Amino acid sequence: MTRLAALGAVVCLTCPSCRDDSPVTERRDPSCPEVRRVAPPLANVAPEHEQLEYWLTRAEAYEPVDTPLLAPEEVQRHNIALGELIDGEPLGHADLAAPVDEAALLAQVGERLDYLRAKLGDGTLVDAKGKAIEADALSPFDQPDGLELLQQWRLAEALKPLRCGPYPEGLYHIPVDLDFDRNRCSTIRPGEVVQLLSRWPNGLFLARTPYALGWVTGKDLSGPLSPESLQRELARSEPPPFTRRALLTEAFSLLGAPYGWGGKDGGYDCSRFLLEVFGRFGIDLPRHSARQAKAGTFSVDVSEVRDLNEKRLLLEAAARRGIVLLRFPGHIMLYLGTTEEGIPMAMHAFSEYLTPCEGTELETVNRVDRVAISDLSLGEGSSRTDFLSRITHLTVIGRTPGPALAANAVLRPSAPMARPEGACRDSQSNAIFASPRRPHATQPLRVIATSERDPGIAALVLYGPNGEQVDAEERILDGPPFSRFVEVAQPMPGKWTAVLGEGDRTLACHRFVVASRAPRGPRRQPAGPAWATTRQWSRSTENLYSAFIEQLFRDPEDEDVTWTRLQEVIGDPKRNLLYDYRLQGEDARLSLEPDCADLPYFLRAYFAWKVGLPFAYRTCSRGRRDQPPVCDPAVFSNLDLQEAATDVGAFRSFMRRVAGTVHSSSPRTRPDEEETDFYPLRLSRTAIRPGTVFADPYGHVLVVARWKPQAVDDYGVLIGADAQPDGTVGRRRFWRGSFLFTPKTDLVGAGFKGWRPVGFDSEAQALKIATNAELRRAGRVKAWSDAQYRGTADDFYSAMEGMINPRALDPVRMQTSLVDALEESVQRRLSSVQNGEDFMRSQGYATIDMPSGAALFLTSGPWEDYSTPSRDMRLLISIDAVTSFASTVAAHPDRFGIREADRDNVVAEVRQALAEEIGKRTFQYTRSDGSAWSLTLADLVDRSSAMEMAYNPNDCAEIRWGAPQGTEEHTTCKRHAPEEQRRRMEKYRSWFATRERPH
Template identity: 40%
Template sequence: MSTPRSIRLLIPSLAIVGLSLLGAVLPDTARAADACREGKEVRIWTAPLQPSPGAPLEIIAVATDADLDEVLITDPAGRQTSLRTAHGGGPPWSLYGTQFRPVAGIYRIETTRAGRVAGCAEVRVGGRDRTQGSKRGSGEWDLATEAFYSAWIEHLFEAPPEQLLSFDSLGPVLRDPARNLLFNYLGNGEDHSLPAEPDCADLPYFLRTYFAWKLGLPVAYRPCTRGSRSSAPTCQAPVAETRFVGASMDQGASAEVFREASRSMMNTVHSGSARTALRDDATDFYPVALDRSTLWPGTIFADPYGHIMVIVKWLPQRGRESGLLLAVDAQPDNSVTRKRFWEGTFLFAQTPSAGPGFKAFRPVVQTGSGVRQMPNNAIDGRSGLPPFSLEQAALSPADFYARMQRLVNPRGLEPEVAYTATLDALMEQLETRVTSVENGEAYVRSRPGITIPMPSGPAIFETTGPWEDYATPSRDMRLLIAMKVLADLPERIRRYPELFVLQGRSPSDAAARIERMNAQRMGERFITYTRSDGTPWRLSLGEIFSRRAELEMAYNPNDCVERRWGASPGSPDESTCRRRAPADQRARMEEYRPWFREAVRPPR
């Protein structure tokens, strides 16, 4: 990482503009013993692999057993100082900071807890240290490496919780040295022209493969079926990628090797890869318990229909403010967006065609004959990694969401706070749809006269080509579900009052208060989209709710943007519409309308 960084982090209640060393010399009580040892639960990682004098040295201490207090640095002259750090997690917990302008020589880095050294590492700055490859870790997906992967994911998508974090693709994220702790880690300029455009199913695999490339780790993935209406997808023997392992330990595998490996992976995995049955051993992922100690950043959520989210951060409940569980997903147009956990984005249902829920990557271990993925009965928690669990298999959707609500907000929420959080999540979803619809408009405008072919039946949700990239049937079904969640919140308060902090009010009174709030907010919240003639048009949330029926048929990119936002003949914004989907496509959309009205995906 030879490029200086401008760190842009906001940890709750602590804004960090830049990371630098504090000048105070620390007392002897905080100094380490002479031996500098790594622990199983605490590990200090540095980047780049071969640090250079004068270039920033990135430092991250990661722990799986408890929080850490600070990071101490002893320079080659023996001066010890405290590093100003950003805090992440946990678990795992992390402290991240930058040593600017290091000089040549050996630096000793220690992290402390309650005045005692919890972990220690030494790194040489300057010269070509052939032993520096050991700083990449054990070469195994052990506890320390998995914890670093989790901390890396968390930092990669760090931003204030109120910020709508969205990117055209994963590329800008990985090429941002302020986000990517592994940017130019191998020192070969390997990230500058790296293609990084995974879609929904590819995203967790791409992130995992990228991390493995930088740290010299094996990866494995399986070719899988897509399942049927009566059975979940099943998978074949894993494909093992071992070219990163042991490749020039001081330089790593080349960018071309990564391109080939990631291309092969993306040509193999698909939306069925994460929907495998929860009890199945022959899978890339295994289910975990619904507990804060097991849902690390990097854990995925697979919904019953093939959409995948990747957990990136937990924000604890503070005072009257709602806690947050944040995740990212990728879309067929390759855009990557951060979203909060709620019923409108994390769809959960028990169905014979899928094994939905939160899952972790199945550990990959090296054997004498190659690599293998660990079976369920071997993932028992003794290694420190989240153990295999079938808890989610026994949960109804109502029980699942209630369980998650207690995790995110263990003290419960006042109904008004719960309503505001739900409303904000819905508006976030609508703003994301603005971008997706505009992407489709840009594609069609650049190809005058084009008609994008529309698949038939359930294939409208799963296909390839421009329809997959620019149609929005899955997104729109989730949006309709999200709108229903907001509208049904008063009834939820009446039926499940134990989930809310009512402060002496009756459930009926609290629900009536939310109904009044909702009626008021309908005229106060807006989105703005660009019409066919280039003029902006503002829609209130109330107008969008009044167009729910039209939004059941608003996913076709062959329709004008006005129709995509539910405009009908005679509505003010429809006057600039210049394009309609072909009649045969409109007829099929009418036939499929009940799927969207009832918010139920059809079986394959």
């Protein structure tokens, strides 16, 4: 929030619930009074809703109510972070014992005076009689040339108004309501420390408390405090543990307390109520609601969320992370949770809300004037609308956002760190790596930090050889694991320190030297291993591998992008965290072009080569109709000798051997097999990390690239990278149409697979490969698990969708997302069909041989390159997923946060959204005569049956897009597959009709 915006918050202060001060002139019916006093409980609040025990029971749904939300040291770091100066003033509390920055204070005061002078000049602010302030009384609002600092500290001895401006009386809006003094920024309570900063010409003092700046009179103040007395007064006793039970207990102790704008008469406005409650746990919240909304662990902007059910789901997701504050302009509330009926409620200090009068445009002001519990429907139908609709920000004090809110969460600033002077070390859980492996001043420096678990609020900070912190932009990846990196274009030679942490909490520390010039690379023996093994696979190197994969395929966001070959990606220094890591200009000398099955092997081997890790692979059978694929006991590895003069040449030679050995069945071995390159993982976000391999039952292989978190206005996505037979590399979102799965394991082991850990015994110069039993015992991320295969395919997809979108999704938005995915599949098929047409034309339309049986889907040569049976099978499954989604919503409304009473209406909205979306999404293909023909996705859905026999490149483009015979679209078709092929296609059609491909 800018300082000028903050001034508006100060003078408009807090919590009248956006009071409407316009005069009322229309005659009023007795049933529609202008003002009504509302006795407790408020509408829709049952007696049990005003009982502490009720909400303690409800809070158990989030977590045990005695679990600490912030440890004492976390509270301390929170306060330190909020106490850092921004534009000369802290977001949280000021340190009254710290030296005063006179220039910053003068600037702050000057902006305040300018703002108030303008409001007084235009008549916005008047005195208690509704009259403008006399001109001669405005001189205290003149800008001072400087401040003569007093630096005195005193104690308040009675309730004392802290004035927003240098004027000793109240200021009001018209019509005047003496309950709302716009010149009362706060009320200082007895015993609070007041710092007198400067005497004003009219006898007032510019003063501040820890939470507010303003002007006071000299009345009801103690004598000056000695330095020793000041320290005693500012010293804090140890606060109680910050738990849900303790917080709610303190809040309920103030239930029914009188309301007071700006703390008038010792009452509570909305922000003072929260300041007091959280202050009892040592948490220093700002004084005003707009700033309190920025003073949590994190906040989420929900101002654009129009759907109230979606907003309720966001409230509940936030409540699972800690204590939630609900803010709309001018007001802030403490969220309590939902009732058994799912109705959200809050506790807040507030003055009033509006209700409309029936049959007229008039409204009644309902005066509450106390700390009360209410639901969020207050104001429904009024000119201000209901409270839930008006909420613009959710502020959480507790844990960091988690996957349900991370995409839109704004974290508080991290507390500043000091350069460690003593021991400096990292760990497997939190590690720091420098790239290149021997940094030097003539190559950009990249420092990467990885964390097994969410590190919470933390920063990666670099200190140069001069001991000063280096200004470098921190880039944070999504995780898990949780990684971040910084770059320095021209690092200074000398000893550097990298620290991951916050304040006095150091998670990892790493010292390294930047050389003044590039070191020479190691010489290679003509016949030696592909590369030397200098490190071991561990949690830290596995985490680095995940960071490498995520950054490699991360950008651009929200685009269906394709690269012509993997080398385009690897050779991009912005994507590749390990670019030129080996200091040999190696990435400019490679040409990596894997196909589908090669991609995971190429990525893993490339990373292992760069970092000096062991890498192993096996020869595996492809499997047959009655026999699953199996792998040989013999292992090939980077220890195998390569005849090559250079390091890069040895790696190229090694990768040619890999490409000639592995194939799409290599990752599809049964889950209980031991002699494999991969093993099955449990279904969790931490296990299915970037770099994980997904093998579908029919031969396609993907590499998990990123968990894109669910956003306030968008769905989450699990993104995979894949390669095609022609060497192109692209990204796919996880859904039924792209990640095909079966839980059957008699002939295949589909699903998510991890790389079987490979260790290196340097004494024996041999590899040690983990067994399934060892992986079961390993636990954590590495654990072997057959959980994927225990249920149905529906169970698998349901579990994955729950992880991808941990917050229940708006079903209409989800339907749209499925159409998005279908459209992406169609766009990819357009390229494949056109590639086939171009090839046929280049070959004079010579007939391509068609394989028989299951080889239709998995072979080599032109049929593999230009036919689309696998793609079309996925497309048909995609169409089914899109068109059946409304039925899924009807059968499982709870998955989407839909109440039973709303189910039928929501299902109708979903069906309407489907019809609209597929009706307006269009694409064009090129017909045989070169003309373009447009279709909608709705046309394609209607042609599902024709698409069961549209994969043969010997057919014309019109047939491959399902053009009905006898139509204008079909008239340009001049080419058909041979009759013998058509007969076999008819025989195989049942595979496509049932969406079950043979093994």
